[in-house]
Amino acid sequence: MNKALVVAKWEYLEKVKSKAFLIGLFITPMIMVGMGVLPGLLANKEDESTKTIGVVDASGELFEPLSKRMEKYRLSNGNPNYLLQPVAVGRNVDVATAATEADTKVQRDDIEGYIILGANAFKDSIVEYRSKAAGDFRLINRLESNLKNILSERKFAEKGLDPKLVNELRAPLDVKTVRVSKSGEKEETDFLRTFFSAYIYLMMLFFLIITSGQLLVRSVIEEKANRIVEVLVSSCTSTELMAGKVLGLSALGFTQIGFWALIGFASTAKFGTSFFPPTSQLLLMLVYFVLGYLFYSAIFIALGSPVTTEQEAQQINGYLIMFLVLPIALVLPVMQHPNAAWVKILTFIPLLTPTFMALRIPIQIPTIFEIVTTVLILLLSTYFMMIAAGRIFRIAILATGKRPSIGELWRWVVQP
Amino acid sequence: MTKQSHNFMLKVANLRKDFATIRAVDGVSFEVQRGQIFGLIGRNGAGKTTTIRMVLNILQPDIGEITYDGKKFTGEIRNIVGYLPEERGLYKKSKLLDTILYFAQLRGMDAAKATSEAERWLKRSELISYKDKKVEELSKGNQQKVQFITSIIHDPQLVVLDEPFAGLDPVNQILFKDILLEMKQRNKAIIFSTHQMDQAEKLSDDICLINHGRVVLNGSVRDVKKRYGNNSVHLEYEGDGSFLRSLSGVKNAMMYENSAELQLSDGFNVQQLLPQIISKLELRKFELREPSLQSIFIQTVGEKDAEA
Numbered sequence: 155m156n157k158a159l160v161v162a163k164w165e166y167l168e169k170v171k172s173k174a175f176l177i178g179l180f181i182t183p184m185i186m187v188g189m190g191v192l193p194g195l196l197a198n199k200e201d202e203s204t205k206t207i208g209v210v211d212a213s214g215e216l217f218e219p220l221s222k223r224m225e226k227y228r229l230s231n232g233n234p235n236y237l238l239q240p241v242a243v244g245r246n247v248d249v250a251t252a253a254t255e256a257d258t259k260v261q262r263d264d265i266e267g268y269i270i271l272g273a274n275a276f277k278d279s280i281v282e283y284r285s286k287a288a289g290d291f292r293l294i295n296r297l298e299s300n301l302k303n304i305l306s307e308r309k310f311a312e313k314g315l316d317p318k319l320v321n322e323l324r325a326p327l328d329v330k331t332v333r334v335s336k337s338g339e340k341e342e343t344d345f346l347r348t349f350f351s352a353y354i355y356l357m358m359l360f361f362l363i364i365t366s367g368q369l370l371v372r373s374v375i376e377e378k379a380n381r382i383v384e385v386l387v388s389s390c391t392s393t394e395l396m397a398g399k400v401l402g403l404s405a406l407g408f409t410q411i412g413f414w415a416l417i418g419f420a421s422t423a424k425f426g427t428s429f430f431p432p433t434s435q436l437l438l439m440l441v442y443f444v445l446g447y448l449f450y451s452a453i454f455i456a457l458g459s460p461v462t463t464e465q466e467a468q469q470i471n472g473y474l475i476m477f478l479v480l481p482i483a484l485v486l487p488v489m490q491h492p493n494a495a496w497v498k499i500l501t502f503i504p505l506l507t508p509t510f511m512a513l514r515i516p517i518q519i520p521t522i523f524e525i526v527t528t529v530l531i532l533l534l535s536t537y538f539m540m541i542a543a544g545r546i547f548r549i550a551i552l553a554t555g556k557r558p559s560i561g562e563l564w565r566w567v568v569q570p
Numbered sequence: 571m572t573k574q575s576h577n578f579m580l581k582v583a584n585l586r587k588d589f590a591t592i593r594a595v596d597g598v599s600f601e602v603q604r605g606q607i608f609g610l611i612g613r614n615g616a617g618k619t620t621t622i623r624m625v626l627n628i629l630q631p632d633i634g635e636i637t638y639d640g641k642k643f644t645g646e647i648r649n650i651v652g653y654l655p656e657e658r659g660l661y662k663k664s665k666l667l668d669t670i671l672y673f674a675q676l677r678g679m680d681a682a683k684a685t686s687e688a689e690r691w692l693k694r695s696e697l698i699s700y701k702d703k704k705v706e707e708l709s710k711g712n713q714q715k716v717q718f719i720t721s722i723i724h725d726p727q728l729v730v731l732d733e734p735f736a737g738l739d740p741v742n743q744i745l746f747k748d749i750l751l752e753m754k755q756r757n758k759a760i761i762f763s764t765h766q767m768d769q770a771e772k773l774s775d776d777i778c779l780i781n782h783g784r785v786v787l788n789g790s791v792r793d794v795k796k797r798y799g800n801n802s803v804h805l806e807y808e809g810d811g812s813f814l815r816s817l818s819g820v821k822n823a824m825m826y827e828n829s830a831e832l833q834l835s836d837g838f839n840v841q842q843l844l845p846q847i848i849s850k851l852e853l854r855k856f857e858l859r860e861p862s863l864q865s866i867f868i869q870t871v872g873e874k875d876a877e878a
Contacts, residue, residue: 157676157678160672160675160676161676164672167668168661168663168664168668172663376661379659380657380658380659380660381655381656381657381658381659382659382660382661384623384626384628384653384655385653385655385673385720385721386676387628388626388627388628388648388651388653389648389673389676389677390648390676391645552628552629
């Protein structure tokens with residue numbers, strides 16, 4: 155067997171069997187899902203018992219229609235969700251006194267909270283909701299939308315308009331973005347969908363590079379510390395060693411990403427919408443993904459292999475993450491102006507090419523010229539970066555002690 | 571001359587290696603035959619390890635040539651050399667058998683052969699019951715045995731061992747020595763480096779003493795000793811032997827606990843020495859023979875240098 159493959163197999167199997175990897179494999183998506191879904195689930199949790207809401211209505215006209223409208227919300231057992239209790243209703247109530255009374259009720263937990271409708275509620279459209287916990291968004295939303303409806307219906311009625319007619323006229327509006335492609339066909343695209351597919355693409359690239367990059371640096375540090383590296387480079391060439399590590403750890407990264415992607419598919423399948431662009435675009439994006447990954451890996455090797463301690467590794471990691479975060483920070487502006495001159499120019503920078511292309515392709519396919527040149531530039535830069543990384547790796551794996559300066563690294567690259 | 575030129579497994583000629591401002595190795599030449607244990611001796615930092623690294627193609631010499639059976643280094647040489655580095659280390663979290671198989675396959679062995687060989691060596695080293703344990707669960711000595719196995723499992727033609735006995739207990743030292751002697755019987759070339767002269771003396775056929783990057787002594791142990799003549803007195807005694815150093819006719823003295831090696835001045839008759847000693851010490855041994863490698867080493871590199 156080719157020795158690079160022996161190294162690759164070793165790196166892959168040893169890491170894949172490790173507890174840390176298995177934990178990461180399951181814990182990371184759990185944390186992600188937990189952070190994304192749990193708060194939503196908790197916030198959307200249905201109430202379990204009827205909530206009593208106090209009403210201070212100085213207009214004297216809103217309590218009745220509001221409590222009628224709030225009756226339509228039901229608990230799962232069929233009981234009403236809300237019970238509106240008048241605290242003080244009438245034209246002449248003293249809002250301040252009524253509020254004090256309601257406050258004590260809230261303190262005694264007689265009522266969940268109370269709503270103050272001022273005498274001029276019709277005119278200033280200002281209402282207040284007071285409670286111990288001001289975070290029940292659903293209740294506030296419901297109160298707000300129902301009050302709005304009552305108020306606007308009243309206002310229309312004052313102008314002599316039939317509320318039914320108004321409702322008919324107020325048809326809901328949904329803005330769709332339509333992409334006009336070259337051939338003149340119209341395709342519907344969803345901004346959110348493009349945005350999320352680009353984000354998923356970037357996060358996958360990000361995780362892949364970070365995972366395999368960190369593992370690479372860590373394995374180099376271990377082999378340097380215990381001098382195993384001497385045995386390794388007397389058994390195979392440093393190129394074979396590097397190739398093997400890149401291969402094995404990339405496979406590991408892809409295993410992780412693949413597993414997460416499966417979880418992702420499984421959990422989004424029920425929504426019926428695929429986050430992914432059409433196959434032809436996907437293939438093109440894949441080309442940029444693989445090239446981009448290799449390019450970043452080479453940078454990781456070049457900067458990571460001279461490292462001798464964990465602390466240094468973390469420092470280097472920080473810099474590398476910055477390289478990765480930059481394109482992510484540019485996601486929104488690029489999506490808003492996919493055809494802007496600055497976007498087109500920056501696309502040619504190899505460090506940004508994969509991201510920019512991933513953002514531009516689903517919105518509008520770049521010209522053949524752009525695709526061919528960017529792929530060529532990326533291919534060449536990856537090739538040269540790999541050679542440079544190999545030269546640095548060759549010397550760096552045997553070096554211990556002080557981290558070399560940029561100048562020294564450069565000398566390692568240019569010397570034959 | 572008993573050596574036949576075609577029998578040289580390794581020829582090293584005029585090696586030089588500089589690191590920044592330091593010349594680590596300066597014109598080192600030596601030859602190692604098959605069926606020979608070759609001791610590379612010298613103080614710490616003398617240039618032994620750098621020389622070894624060049625022999626193993628880990629480092630490239632600035633000047634000089636290394637040939638293996640008359641041929642230059644090629645990728646195939648990697649599969650017929652074995653190496654035990656001075657600093658000991660293995661993958662801590664990996665299993666014993668897996669680790670050995672990895673290194674064996676890196677030396678070009680196929681998996682099946684590597685597995686059967688690994689099991690044979692593990693049995694011989696009494697480690698077979700640990701084969702699925704992680705390396706970190708083993709004692710230091712056992713880890714060293716594992717590393718030793720990884721350096722010889724592929725039955726290399728040339729084995730290079732950097733300070734193989736450092737930190738080994740006596741039982742394992744004997745195990746290592748037995749294995750090395752067997753390999754010698756089977757016509758392999760073995761290089762080992764050490765700064766412990768008694769070991770070099772007991773085990774090597776030929777030695778090469780390196781000091782400050784240069785070869786200062788080279789040849790078979792017997793020849794080297796002959797060169798230094800037959801005028802060393804080896805003593806074992808009870809009592810305070812500190813006066814031995816200042817006796818007339820003693821050029822050099824190496825004192826140990828209850829034993830000493832005295833090197834006599836040229837032309838001094840040993841018969842004159844005995845009466846001076848016998849009255850002051852209870853002698854258990856008085857022997858005139860060639861000097862030990864230790865004393866030659868000290869004479870050659872200088873007392874001050876040797877102790878450093």
